[in-house]
Structure formats: C-alpha cells, structure tokens
Amino acid sequence: MTAQTSLNFKTIRSASPKSLAERDAILANPGFGKYFTDHMVSIDWSVEKGWYDAQVKPYGPLLLDPAASVLHYAQEIFEGLKAYRHADGSIWTFRPQANGLRMQRSAHRLALPELPVDTFVESLKQLVSVDAAWVPSAPDTSLYLRPFMIANESFLGVRSAQQAAYYVIASPVGAYFSKGVAPVSIWLSSDYTRAAKGGTGAAKCGGNYAASLLPQQEAYANDCPQVLFLDPIEGKYLEELGGMNVFLVKKDGTLLTPDLSGSILEGVTRASLIQLAKDRGHRVEERKISIDEWIDGFASGDIVEAFACGTAAVVAPIACLKGRNFVAGDPNAPAGKVTMSLRQELTDIQNGRLPDRHGWMVRLA
Ligand SMILES: *Cc1c(COP(=O)(O)O)cnc(C)c1O
DSSP states (O other): OOOOOOOOOEEOOOSSOOOHHHHHHHHHSOTTTSOOOSEEEEEEEETTTEEEEEEEEEOOOOOOOTTBHHHHHOOEEEOOEEEEEOTTSOEEEEOHHHHHHHHHHHHHHTTOOOOOHHHHHHHHHHHHHHTGGGSOOSTTOEEEEEEEEEEOOBOOSSSOOSEEEEEEEEEEEOOSSTTTTSOEEEEEOSSOOSOOTTTTTTSOOHHHHHHHHHHHHHHHHTTOSEEEEEOTTTSOBEEEESSOEEEEEETTSOEEEOOOOSSSOOOHHHHHHHHHHHHTTOOEEESOOBHHHHHHHHHHTSEEEEEEEETTTEEEEEEEEEETTEEEEOTTOOOOHHHHHHHHHHHHHHTTSSOOTTOOEEEOO
C-alpha cells in the first residue's frame, strides 16, 4: 500500500437548516429516500491533483457542465449504508470498510479513481457529526448514507474522465417497502437480464439500475415490488433482484444463495447473513441454483422459505415468485421463521441490542 496523505475536511454550515419542527415532522414519518439532511460531503479529484478540496457543505444542487461525461457515458458508481442511533444516543454504522473496498472495486471497473477506504469512512463520520440530529431513533429507522462518484469532466470524447467528484448525501429512512416487513411477491423477468458476463454486474453502478427499471415496471404491473433476474447465458440460474441478493431456506435448515458469478453484486448484508447463519450451525451453500430448483422445491415442500436482502430493506421475506405463466408459493404466506430470526439478529447487532461479536460496528458520532 502506498502512503496516503489524509485530507482535511473543511466544514461550511448551512445558513438555512430545516427548523426543529420541520425536522421532527420528517423524522416522525421519513418514508425512504424522500428527505435529505442539511449537509453533504464533496471531494474533488483530477489526474493532476488526486483527491482534493474535501468539504462538508450545505446540501444543494450540483453545478455540472452539460458536457460532463457522467451525463453521456454513465461513468458513475455509488454505495449505500446506514447510520443507527443506539440507546445511549451514540451513532454507529455497519461494516463501512466493506463498502469502502467495494466502492474501490466498482471504481476500478468503471475506470474511476479509487477513494482511499479511510477517507471513505472519514467522510461518513464528518457528515454524520454535522447532521447528527437527523439520525432517527424510532424502531426500524436509520439515516441512509449514499456515497457516490461521478465523472464530471466536460469532454465528449470517449475515454475515462480525468476529473471526477465524490459526494455523500444522507436521508432519514423507515421501512424500504411500503408494507414494512410483510412478505413480498417477486416477479421473474423472462425477457431481460441484469448484467452480462464480463459486464458491470459486480460493480455498484447506476447503469445496472437503469437497465433494471423496465423489468421493474413489468414487476409493478404484476403486483410485485421487485424483479428477479436469471443468469445472462443460459437464462436458468438465479442471479439476484434489481437491488438485493436472494436466499432460499430448505426444510433441513440449509441456506442456498447464488455464488458470486461475476455478474452478481457482492452484498454486505449477504455476507453478514451467511456468517450469522453459519454461527448458528446452518449449512450454507453458495452455488448455482436453477429456477426449477426453487419452483419445484416450493411445490414439494423441500424449500420452505425465501428472502431477499440488502442494506435498504435489510431482509425482506418472499412469499411467492410469479412469472409469465406460473405462480410458485402463496402470495399470502407468512414470513419464514429462519428469515425473520436472522433479520432480528442482524438488526439487533446493528442497533446495539446484541453484542457485536464480529467487530462489525464502527462509531460515527
Ligand atoms: C447494493 C446492492 C445489493 C445489496 O448490497 P448490500 O451491501 O447488502 O446493501 C444487492 N444487489 C445490488 C444490485 C445492489 O446494488
């Protein structure tokens, strides 16, 4: 590792923060990703200067040249993690180094500069200490942190940008799905895949999401809040949902989840649940899982639970899988026991209600 000069953050406080009453009204009913705190982080980068000008500044619009490469060639990556208020008022986040490392891998794939992991973690601390009052304390609420990076050089030629910027914005949030943790139905996309072999599926980039929105619309039209994608080559094996990884639970307690094929996003929640399940003595198989194995398993009773996971929704029980000509499972099925108890354990660790035996929590403020 090369030595990194640490950046000094300059803080410019907002002259017009939300009033206490406005903030309280938002925190009482935050929804998901609708409201933003008073401040944001920005750090600039250029080939000549490297990372420079780290700031916490008032939240507000970006000034972008219309020729900025992100607007034309989608050179963009992002991260998502949460800040949790513990009972003693302190504020913590979950495995931020894992997100920082993943952002470096995403940056590499999208030919963007790699932000040092310690600067990534420091940027979260800087923002959360200024906007600490925005971290809600009600059950199942948190402050969602959204770091992202864009290429902002004004140049229409096609090559990786020589100028970029990193930002962090923050949004107080409640449950991701409007119905809370009620089991969801999942739509199986038969016409579209999420990512190609050798493509950007393992990178957390906006372009993957852009490609998932049309199938997502199809899912909504079929009363499903999320869409499941199959592998891009044979159209046979589970990959993941638009923005979440997927698990199945067998009758004998074995957990199944697709292995990291190169086109799947390596979720921090996925990795953490695998660890917690193994700690409890569950067998966990990371391997290819065909769509027939799921459908037949639901029918025979060999597969008894399914769930999706990711930072935003944590763990979302899946009641049934719907496709163009079939429904597998019961849309009204209750949430699975293993699903809900893993969810409980993970959220208890994140919220400081259980000991952090793996050293996952990092204090932000
Ligand atoms: C972010 C993301 C996930 C979940 O990752 P976590 O680190 O658990 O939040 C899964 N799939 C996709 C496509 C994602 O973008």
